[in-house]
Every structure is written in structure tokens, then in C-alpha cells.
Amino acid sequence: MNTPTTVLDKQAPATVPVRERLAVIGNGMAGCxxxxxxxxxDPDRFDVTIFGAEPRVNYNRIMLSPVLAGEKAFxxxxxxxxxxxxxxxxTLVSGDPVVSIDRDTRTLATRSGRIEPYDRLLxxxxxxxxxxxxxxxxxxxxVTFxxxxxxxxMLAAADKGGSAVVIGGGLLGLEAAHGLALRGMKVTVVHIMPTLxxxxxDEAAGFLLKSELERRGQAIVTGGDTAEITGANGHVTGVKLKDxxxxxxxxxxxxxxxxxATGLARAAGLAVERGIVVDDHMVTSDPAIMAVGECVQHRGQCYGLVAPLWDMCRALAHNACRDEGACEQPTGYTGSVTxxxxxVSGIDLFSAGDFSGADGAEDIVMRDAARGIYKRVVVRDNRLVGAVLYGDTADGSWYFDLLKKGEDISPIREALIFGQAFASGGPSLDPNAAVAALSDDAEICGCNGVSKGQVVASxxxxxxxxxxxxxTCKASASCGSCTGFVESLLAITLGDEVQSGPKTLCKCTSFGHDDVRRLILEKNLKAIPQxxxxxxxxxxxxxxSCRPALNYYLLCxxxxxxxxxxxxxxxNERMxxxxxxxxxxxxxxxxxxxxTNPKELRAIADVVEKYNAPMVKVTGGQRLDIFGIKKEDLPAVWADLNAAGMVSGHAYGKSLRTVKTxxxxxxxxxxxxxxxxxxxxxxxxxxxSWMPHKFKIAVSGCPRNCAEATIKDFGVVCVDSGYELHVGGNGGxxxxxxxxxxxxxTEAEAMDVCAAFIQLYREQAHYLERTAPWIERVGLDHVKAGLFDDPDRVTQxxxxxxHSQLFCQEDPWAERAAGAHSELHQHLAEVRPLQMEQA
Incomplete structure (x- = not known):
């Protein structure tokens, strides 16, 4: 089936100077x-038409990994x-790839038969x-990635569960494995080399990375040479290695x-080796045709990372916008250090330059086994030529800047491995000092090729x-890893004039949490689309970010x-x-x-045996945690537990977790x-009870506090005269x-104040804000005033x-599992009449 073609046509003014026609083959990151x-x-120089093979607008391909992992949407x-x-x-022509280039007539043809003339082609x-x-x-x-x-x-496969094998332990392979693992698949990475x-x-950093990925549950097979991909009925069933x-x-x-991707260029007769051969201005063997990005070969090198692309694009544009006969010689591209x-969330890794240990190179290494940190810098002729950082990458930009400039590091040789703060004369108390010391051409945002000078100018x-x-300049607009650097530059450049403004709920809206909650009530809004x-x-x-928050605010x-x-x-809440x-x-x-009681313990033991759970553990909240249950078995597990009168623990929801005693x-x-x-x-x-965040309660029978009530969201400490009620604790x-x-x-007063405090928290806190930061934000006096200024406030x-609990205390798994209704409703019959009477 042919992919539909989307054409976004330009709206040209009635009379404009004649422009050169620039056709661009490729609607990806490099072309755009x-x-x-x-x-x-020179915005008026070219009449631009862009052809894209995919039926969509230009997107950040290097951010596909977070999309797969569920951290970002398209x-x-x-x-x-x-x-x-x-x-x-x-003009954007998407979903209609170019299939041929005619250099004699300076036209190109698309799969649908469209013929497009050009004066310059990219x-x-x-x-x-x-x-x-x-x-x-x-x-x-x-599939590929x-x-x-x-x-x-990949997402369609992950929805069905099962196992995935990723062949290739490079950047893309590991990011694909990470995303599939987060989606619930059992993942094996097969890599032909001994080091990921x-x-x-290098070998040391590769070992640390392999160990961390294995700790997360992935199977990592290094030195694995694929012999065959097995299948049945036309579909893959496994991977067989040569051993x-x-x-x-x-x-x-x-x-x-x-x-x-050189097929088009080769068919058109352009000079092609490993890639499309270009000069320093990204011009091919045909002066009317330029090329840029991963498809080109420059000075014998082909680049597969994003940073060199930006350097290429700048050189290309400088030359393309130069008037013929101009005396000024455009700055050319001379190659890149990458x-x-x-x-992968939670793994800090940085690598740059040459760390092969060639003749004349010196290695400086620091290891901190307890913290999982490994640092190695490679020096040759008093110049930094390579760096590998694992576990602590804060100085990555500084090392990369030294590497690109080739500066003499002799004066800081002894302190080089300890980072910029030490090399500058000792640790600085100013968190912005390291960023301030960077040169203007130091790279801040690798995803978008933005330097410190460009950020400051912005x-x-x-x-x-x-x-x-x-x-304005796109720094921090992609993966976000440079956000801290950008914030430091804002603080350095503007000082007190930095505009933080009210924090919006997310990028989808200009409203903050409090405004959204207020307007839901004021405007009588009762559905997310509304x-x-x-x-x-x-x-x-x-x-x-916003959908779970809106769902909670409407529910509340x-x-x-x-x-x-x-x-x-x-x-976790759905399951x-x-x-x-x-x-x-x-x-x-x-x-x-x-x-607990014998009936419940027998039910748990039966579930563990029936579903082959590999481990049962007592939690810090005095419950039993059953590990290793398959997704497809969850409804049956809850049905079996409900038969013993045990409802869902909500142990991982934004809700009450447990009451420890x-x-x-x-x-x-x-x-x-x-x-x-x-x-x-x-x-x-x-x-x-659904809440903005997880909520824990504890009741200690005396001031010895064996239940640790003073680090819970709501804690009760029993004393001779009654009950001390504590709020806003956090043991994380x-x-x-x-x-x-x-x-x-009295107990009745303690229960009323507990219910009132929870409701105040539910009605005022931001989604994903625990009681501790909420109280720190609004102040304890505000909470006390909200509860006690009006004598009827606690009761209300x-x-x-x-009242809200009448609609919360349900167990979705029990509703779905056969035979579980009667046990659940028998339990609710015991709980709800008491609540109705109290309400």
C-alpha cells in the first residue's frame, strides 16, 4: 500500500524577486x-521544497529511545x-520519497511520479x-531501530509481552533494550565484541555498564556471534548463536x-565511496549538488553522531549563501571530535576522543568502587586526547572542551583527573563556577549543537x-541532559533577573497546578477533554505528565x-x-x-506455589510482598487472594500504602x-483512597515509637493522656x-483529624507532591489554619x-476475576455502612 503524501505548500507573496530553487532530499535532522x-x-535567497520519505514532520531521531521507554511522546x-x-x-512533500535524480535536466522524481526542478540540490x-x-x-x-x-x-510487540533479543550492544542497541525492558519484556542483548x-x-567502563544492566534484569551476552534467527509460520521465535x-x-x-544511504547519489553518477564524497563546503562532485549528514564522506570519514552534522550544516549554509565573486572565503568544515x-535513565556515561592507548599516550585513572565511579583521561604530548567517565559525568563538557582545543594541560596535569573544580585551584562553593569557566565556544547542548556563547547571546x-x-536557541530542548548548564548560565548572566515564573502543570498548558484545580471547580469541568x-x-x-494529574484532580x-x-x-496503579x-x-x-491469620497466610502460600513466585519478602510496612508474578496471571492471583478476604494492597499506587503498627x-x-x-x-x-502521591500512616503504642510514626505522612504516637498526631514525615x-x-x-478524634488532614492534602497539594514538600511549601501554620481555624472544619x-471513599474502595482486579465479586462485596458491606453512618 502506498504511503499517503502530505504536501504543505508555501504561500508566496504576489511579487517577489526570483529565487533559486533549492530542493532538499531528506526531512530529517540534517536536512532541516x-x-x-x-x-x-539569507531567508530570501532560496525557494525551498523538502522531500521526506516518512509521512510526518521533522522530529528528533536521537530521542526515539525515550519515546520507546515511555518517557516522551512523539x-x-x-x-x-x-x-x-x-x-x-x-513546501513539504512527506511520505513520497525521491526515487531518481536527473542531473542533466536538474530535476528529481518521486515515487508518486512528481517531477521537481531544482537550481541547487541538497x-x-x-x-x-x-x-x-x-x-x-x-x-x-x-525490526531495526x-x-x-x-x-x-517494538511497542506493538511489547504490548503482547514475552521475550526480546537485541543484536548489537552499541548505543542504539542498549537504548532499545532499555525501552523494551521498561515496557515489560524479558530482554537479552547479544553483542559480538567482548565489550559493550x-x-x-574501554574494558573497565564496559564492565561497569554490563554489570549495571544485568542488575536491572537484562541478560547481556558479549562475544556472541549470531548464526541464525529461528522462526515458525513466518514469524521469529528465537536467536541461535554459533556456539x-x-x-x-x-x-x-x-x-x-x-x-x-548513497543509493540515489550513486545512481545519479556522483562520486561515492563509503559515503557521498564532499569537500569542506559539503559540495559533491556536481557543483549544483550538496550533501550533508550521515550519508556523506568528508576527508575519508563518515559520522554517525549528531554533533558533526551541525558543524557540516553551518559550513554548508555559509558557502551556499555567499554571493559569487565575493572576496570573503567561507569557513569550511574540517572534521569533528565526537x-x-x-x-538510559540512571546510567551516567560519557566518552570522547581516543582512548585506544596508542604509543606515547598516558592514562590517568580514578576508581571509586563504593560509588560505582570510573574516570579515565588519556594524555599525549601534554594534550588531552581522550576521556571515559562512568558514574560521574559532571566534568564531561570541560574535558570535551579541552580535547577539542588541544590546549596544553601541563599546569593542571596533577589535578586533571579530579575535574575542573580542582584543576582551577580547589573545590568551589559556587555551583555555577564550572560553567562560568567554560569558553564561549564550549558545547553546552550536544543534541542541537549549541555553544555556551550562543546560549549567553540568547x-x-x-x-x-x-x-x-x-x-530561541534550542539548548536543553531535546534530551534535557544539559538543563543544569543552561540554568547556571541563566543565573550567571541575569542574576536576580532570571524569570522562573509560576511552574506550569506541564508543557501542554500555561496554567499551574493550583489554577487548573480552581478552574475545574469554577467552570464545572468534569472530563479530561473538557x-x-x-x-x-x-x-x-x-x-x-498532565493526563495523570488531570485524572486525579477530576477524581478529587x-x-x-x-x-x-x-x-x-x-x-503500577493500573495493575x-x-x-x-x-x-x-x-x-x-x-x-x-x-x-494476619492462618487463612490469609495459607492463601499467600498457595499463590506462591501455584504461580511459581520465586520470592516472598516482608516489607518495611509489615506486609508480605510476592515477587515474580507474570502480567497475565495478575487477575487470577487477585481472585485467589480475594477468596481469602484479601483485597489489593494499592502498595504501589498514588494512594494509601499501609498503616504500620x-x-x-x-x-x-x-x-x-x-x-x-x-x-x-x-x-x-x-x-x-487515591491521593496526590503515596501516603503512609503509622501508629506507635508509646513514645518509644516502635512503628516509626514520626517519619510517616500521618503518624500517631500514643501517650498516657491520649494521642499525639504528627504530619509530613518522609523516610525516603x-x-x-x-x-x-x-x-x-480519643480514638474517634484521632480518626477524624486523620481524615480531615488527608482531605485537605488531597484538595490542595499538587499531583506527585508528597506531604513533606507540600507542608514545606505552604507552611505548617497554613495546614493548622485549614484544619482548626473554624471549629467545624475538621468535621466538614x-x-x-x-463520602469520597464510598467511590474509591474498590478492587479492579476483583471486579475482573471470576468468582471474586462476592468476597469483595462482603468485605465492603462491613466497611461502607460504618462510613455512611459517620458521613
């Missing part, structure tokens, strides 16, 4: 960036939307993925390398915020009216289980207040109150002790909370 550079120099990686083509009078066809010609390489389910369609095929990313990493090992696969991703970063030109910088329409959302369907504003949108929840690094799930049945006065000789009984009552009252990465909220005399808030 070259056009951008030309427009920046809309987030678009570089030039339809408005860019229209604003610059560019070839930016990029590269083609290399397919290993082993048996089975053409089976259905064998080069464009959005490839991502779509051997072109960018006899076999790995099952529902999808095989070929990521073994790329080749310059650097590499791996786009700021001085009026870009007073991070978003403004992104929109909110987006009324509040002028910039995207058609929102994004991964209209309990019982708004229907929870499961698709707008994170995967009522936590996805683990190997693609399986862990399940935490709810045990009220940490109590000690044994209290019933058993402990120090206990002053029945902490276990109160804990059970609090958990029965609050379970299933940043430990925060609770603030004392109040003291009450508690009533609203209990």
Missing part, C-alpha cells in the same frame, strides 16, 4: 538543520512542526541500518550498525527563562461523578502491582494494620493505648521528621473524605 542555517543567513520530540514550514514558505538521506545476512533475517518480527515506525513495531559500546568505552546457545524471542531488534552519552537577547532559551478544551491545551491529548473534585480513567494512570526490572510484577495483599497496650508492657486496633481502624477507613531518600499537628484525647473535611 541545513535549511535553518540558510534561513538564518509530540515531545518534534523539532519543526507544520507552522515552521508555513512560516518560512517551505541530499540529506541519512543512513540505512545494517542487517546481518544470517538465515531468518527477513522473518516477521525482525531507525525511525518512528520501528518504535511503533567498544567504540566509545550453540539459543534465546527465545517474540521480537528481534537488529542494531548492529548503519551504512550511509562525544557520546547513553540515554539570554542577553531577552530569553530570561529556561523555556525561553529552549525556544478541561483541555476550556483551558486551551496546546496538545490534542495531553502528555504523560467530583467523586462519584467523574469516572476514573485507567489509561491516565501509571502502570495494582509493581512492575519489576525483569518485566514480572510483585503483589502486596492488604493486611489490616499488619495483622506496634502491638501496643494489648501485649507490650510499655504500651499506653491500643495502637494495633487504631491502626486497623485507620487502614479500613483510608484504604483505596531525603529523610524528614514529622511536625506535631495536635494532641487529641472528614465528611468529604468519607
Amino acid at each position: 538543520r541545513a535549511v535553518e542555517e540558510i534561513l538564518a543567513r 509530540e515531545d520530540i518534534v523539532i519543526n512542526g507544520p507552522e515552521w514550514y508555513a512560516d518560512n514558505a517551505i 541530499i540529506a538521506t541519512g543512513s540505512d541500518p545494517f542487517i546481518i545476512p544470517v538465515p531468518g533475517h527477513d522473518l516477521d518480527g525482525v 531507525r525511525d518512528l515506525d520501528d518504535v511503533g513495531r 559500546m567498544e567504540r566509545q568505552l 550453540g546457545r539459543e534465546f527465545p524471542a517474540d521480537i528481534v531488534v537488529m542494531a548492529v550498525g548503519i551504512r550511509p 562525544s557520546t552519552k547513553l540515554k 539570554i542577553k537577547g531577552g530569553a530570561c527563562s529556561l523555556d525561553a532559551v529552549r525556544s 478541561v483541555m478544551q476550556e483551558l486551551h491545551w496546546r496538545t490534542p491529548d495531553g502528555c504523560a 473534585a467530583w467523586p462519584g461523578v467523574y469516572e476514573d480513567d485507567q489509561k491516565s494512570r501509571f502502570v 495494582h502491582a509493581n512492575i519489576q526490572k525483569d518485566g514480572t510484577y510483585s503483589v502486596v495483599p492488604r493486611m489490616w494494620g499488619g495483622l 506496634c502491638v501496643g497496650s494489648e501485649w507490650c508492657r510499655f504500651g499506653t493505648q491500643d495502637s494495633t486496633g487504631l491502626g486497623v481502624k485507620l487502614e479500613r477507613m483510608t484504604w483505596g 531518600i531525603k529523610v524528614r521528621a514529622t511536625d506535631l499537628l495536635c494532641k487529641v484525647a 473535611l472528614a465528611a468529604r473524605f468519607r
Whole structure:
């Protein structure tokens, strides 16, 4: 079936000077960036038509990995939307690839038969993925990783679950493996070389990377030579190595390398070797034809990374916009020194230059095994020629700058391995000092080829915020790894004049969290599409940041009216289980207040045996966590547990997690109150309550605080005179002790204040804001005023909370699983009448 053709035609003025016709073959990053550079120099010189093989606008191909991983949507990686083509009078012909070039008539032809004349032609066809010609390489389910369609095929496979084999342990292969693993597939990476990313990493860094990926659940096979891709009924079933090992696969991703796409140029008679041969101005053997990007060969080199493309585009535009006969000689492209970063969350890796250890090179190495840090710099003739950083890449830009300039490092030789701060005379207390010391031509944003000087010029030109910088010079607009550098430059350049402004909910809207919540109520908005329409959302369907937030805000504003949108929840909330690094799930049945009984324990034991769960662990919240449950088994697991009266733990949702207790006065000789009984009552009252973030409660039976109530979101410490109520604790990465909220005399008062505090938090906090940062943001006095300034306030808030609970305490897995309805509703029959009476 032919791909539909999209043509965005330019709107030319009635009378304009005759322009040269510039045809561009390739709507990718290199072709469009070259056009951008030309427009920046001489916007009226060319009449531009761009031909793209894909049926879409120009997007950031290097950000396909975050799209596969679910961290970004396609809309987030678009570089030039339809408005860019229209604003610059560019005709875009998409989904209709060029099939031939006639140099004699200076025309080109597309697959649909369109003939386009040109005065100047730019070839930016990029590269083609290399397919290993082993048996089975053409089976259905064998895919590459080069464009959005490839991502779509991988996502379709991941939706079905199963196993994936990625052939190739380079940048693209590892990023593909990371994305598929996050999507729940069991992933095996097969790499023919003994070291992952051997072109960018030495053996030590490669080992650290392999160990970390294996720790995350991926199987990494180095030194693995593929012999055959096996299949059945035309579809892939596995990968067989030459040593006899076999790995099952529902999808095989070929990521073994790329080749310059030279077919069109070769057929047109242009000089082609490994790539299309170009000079320093990106001109081919035909003076009317230029070429740029991964398809070209310059001074014997072909480049597969993005940074050299930007240098090529600048040289091309400088020459293309030069008037004939001008005395000025354009600056040519002389080649690039490249650097590499791996786009896998939680792995910091940087590599640049030559680290092969050739004659005359000196290695300086630092290892910190406890922190997983490895640094190696290579020096030759007192010049930095290579660097490999793993675990701490903060000085990557500084090393890269030294490497490109070839400066004499003798004065800082002894401190070089410790980074810029030490090499400059000792650690600086100013976090911006390292960025300030960079030269103006130091690269800040590798994705878009933006230097420090360009960022500063953008700021001085009026870009007073991070978003403004992104929109003007594109620094930090792609992968975001340079955001810290850009923020430092804003602080250095503007000082107190930096415009932070109110933080918007996300890039889809100009409204902040508080405004969105207020307008949902004021405008009586009761559906996500209605909110987006009324509040002028910039995207058609929102994004991964705003949809879960809107779903929660609507659920909180209209309990019982708004229907929870499961698709707008994170995967752990949808599954009522936590996805683990190997693609399986862990399940935490709810045990009220940490109590259990023989029936429940037998049910858990039966589930563990029946579904072959490899591990059961006691959690910090006094529950049993069952690991290794397959996604397809989750409904049946919950049905079996429901048969014993155990509902979903909501243990990984933005909701109440658990209520931790000690044994209290019933058993402990120090206990002053029945902490276990109160804990059970609090958990029965609050379970299933959706919240802005996870929420934990604990009840300690005496000031010895065995249940750790003073690091929970809501903590009760029993004393002789009653109950101390604490709020805003956090025992995570940043430990925060609770603030004392109040003291009450009875259990009923403690439960009312708990319900009221939760409701105030639910109605005021931002989505994904825990109680600790919420209280730090608004202040404890604000919270106390919201609860106690009006004598009826606690009663009102508690009533609203209990009313909303009537529509929250459900178990979706129980609803879906056969035979589970009666047990669930029997339990709800015990809980809801009490709530109705209290409400």
C-alpha cells in the first residue's frame, strides 16, 4: 500500500524577486538543520521544497529511545512542526520519497511520479541500518531501530509481552533494550565484541555498564556471534548463536550498525565511496549538488553522531549563501571530535576522543568502587586526547572542551583527573563556577549543537527563562541532559533577573497546578477533554505528565461523578502491582494494620506455589510482598487472594500504602493505648483512597515509637493522656521528621483529624507532591489554619473524605476475576455502612 503524501505548500507573496530553487532530499535532522542555517543567513535567497520519505514532520531521531521507554511522546520530540514550514514558505512533500535524480535536466522524481526542478540540490538521506545476512533475517518480527515506525513495531510487540533479543550492544542497541525492558519484556542483548559500546568505552567502563544492566534484569551476552534467527509460520521465535546457545524471542531488534544511504547519489553518477564524497563546503562532485549528514564522506570519514552534522550544516549554509565573486572565503568544515552519552535513565556515561592507548599516550585513572565511579583521561604530548567517565559525568563538557582545543594541560596535569573544580585551584562553593569557566565556544547542548556563547547571546537577547532559551536557541530542548548548564548560565548572566515564573502543570498548558484545580471547580469541568478544551491545551491529548494529574484532580473534585480513567494512570496503579526490572510484577495483599491469620497466610502460600513466585519478602510496612508474578496471571492471583478476604494492597499506587503498627497496650508492657486496633481502624477507613502521591500512616503504642510514626505522612504516637498526631514525615531518600499537628484525647478524634488532614492534602497539594514538600511549601501554620481555624472544619473535611471513599474502595482486579465479586462485596458491606453512618 502506498504511503499517503502530505504536501504543505508555501504561500508566496504576489511579487517577489526570483529565487533559486533549492530542493532538499531528506526531512530529517540534517536536512532541516541545513535549511535553518540558510534561513538564518539569507531567508530570501532560496525557494525551498523538502522531500521526506516518512509521512510526518521533522522530529528528533536521537530521542526515539525515550519515546520507546515511555518517557516522551512523539509530540515531545518534534523539532519543526507544520507552522515552521508555513512560516518560512517551505513546501513539504512527506511520505513520497525521491526515487531518481536527473542531473542533466536538474530535476528529481518521486515515487508518486512528481517531477521537481531544482537550481541547487541538497541530499540529506541519512543512513540505512545494517542487517546481518544470517538465515531468518527477513522473518516477521525482525525490526531495526531507525525511525518512528520501528518504535511503533517494538511497542506493538511489547504490548503482547514475552521475550526480546537485541543484536548489537552499541548505543542504539542498549537504548532499545532499555525501552523494551521498561515496557515489560524479558530482554537479552547479544553483542559480538567482548565489550559493550567498544567504540566509545574501554574494558573497565564496559564492565561497569554490563554489570549495571544485568542488575536491572537484562541478560547481556558479549562475544556472541549470531548464526541464525529461528522462526515458525513466518514469524521469529528465537536467536541461535554459533556456539550453540539459543534465546527465545517474540521480537528481534537488529542494531548492529548503519551504512550511509548513497543509493540515489550513486545512481545519479556522483562520486561515492563509503559515503557521498564532499569537500569542506559539503559540495559533491556536481557543483549544483550538496550533501550533508550521515550519508556523506568528508576527508575519508563518515559520522554517525549528531554533533558533526551541525558543524557540516553551518559550513554548508555559509558557502551556499555567499554571493559569487565575493572576496570573503567561507569557513569550511574540517572534521569533528565526537562525544557520546547513553540515554538510559540512571546510567551516567560519557566518552570522547581516543582512548585506544596508542604509543606515547598516558592514562590517568580514578576508581571509586563504593560509588560505582570510573574516570579515565588519556594524555599525549601534554594534550588531552581522550576521556571515559562512568558514574560521574559532571566534568564531561570541560574535558570535551579541552580535547577539542588541544590546549596544553601541563599546569593542571596533577589535578586533571579530579575535574575542573580542582584543576582551577580547589573545590568551589559556587555551583555555577564550572560553567562560568567554560569558553564561549564550549558545547553546552550536544543534541542541537549549541555553544555556551550562543546560549549567553540568547539570554542577553531577552530569553530570561529556561523555556525561553529552549525556544530561541534550542539548548536543553531535546534530551534535557544539559538543563543544569543552561540554568547556571541563566543565573550567571541575569542574576536576580532570571524569570522562573509560576511552574506550569506541564508543557501542554500555561496554567499551574493550583489554577487548573480552581478552574475545574469554577467552570464545572468534569472530563479530561473538557478541561483541555476550556483551558486551551496546546496538545490534542495531553502528555504523560498532565493526563495523570488531570485524572486525579477530576477524581478529587467530583467523586462519584467523574469516572476514573485507567489509561491516565501509571502502570503500577493500573495493575495494582509493581512492575519489576525483569518485566514480572510483585503483589502486596492488604493486611489490616499488619495483622494476619492462618487463612490469609495459607492463601499467600498457595499463590506462591501455584504461580511459581520465586520470592516472598516482608516489607518495611509489615506486609508480605510476592515477587515474580507474570502480567497475565495478575487477575487470577487477585481472585485467589480475594477468596481469602484479601483485597489489593494499592502498595504501589498514588494512594494509601499501609498503616504500620506496634502491638501496643494489648501485649507490650510499655504500651499506653491500643495502637494495633487504631491502626486497623485507620487502614479500613483510608484504604483505596487515591491521593496526590503515596501516603503512609503509622501508629506507635508509646513514645518509644516502635512503628516509626514520626517519619510517616500521618503518624500517631500514643501517650498516657491520649494521642499525639504528627504530619509530613518522609523516610525516603531525603529523610524528614514529622511536625506535631495536635494532641487529641480519643480514638474517634484521632480518626477524624486523620481524615480531615488527608482531605485537605488531597484538595490542595499538587499531583506527585508528597506531604513533606507540600507542608514545606505552604507552611505548617497554613495546614493548622485549614484544619482548626473554624471549629467545624475538621468535621466538614472528614465528611468529604468519607463520602469520597464510598467511590474509591474498590478492587479492579476483583471486579475482573471470576468468582471474586462476592468476597469483595462482603468485605465492603462491613466497611461502607460504618462510613455512611459517620458521613
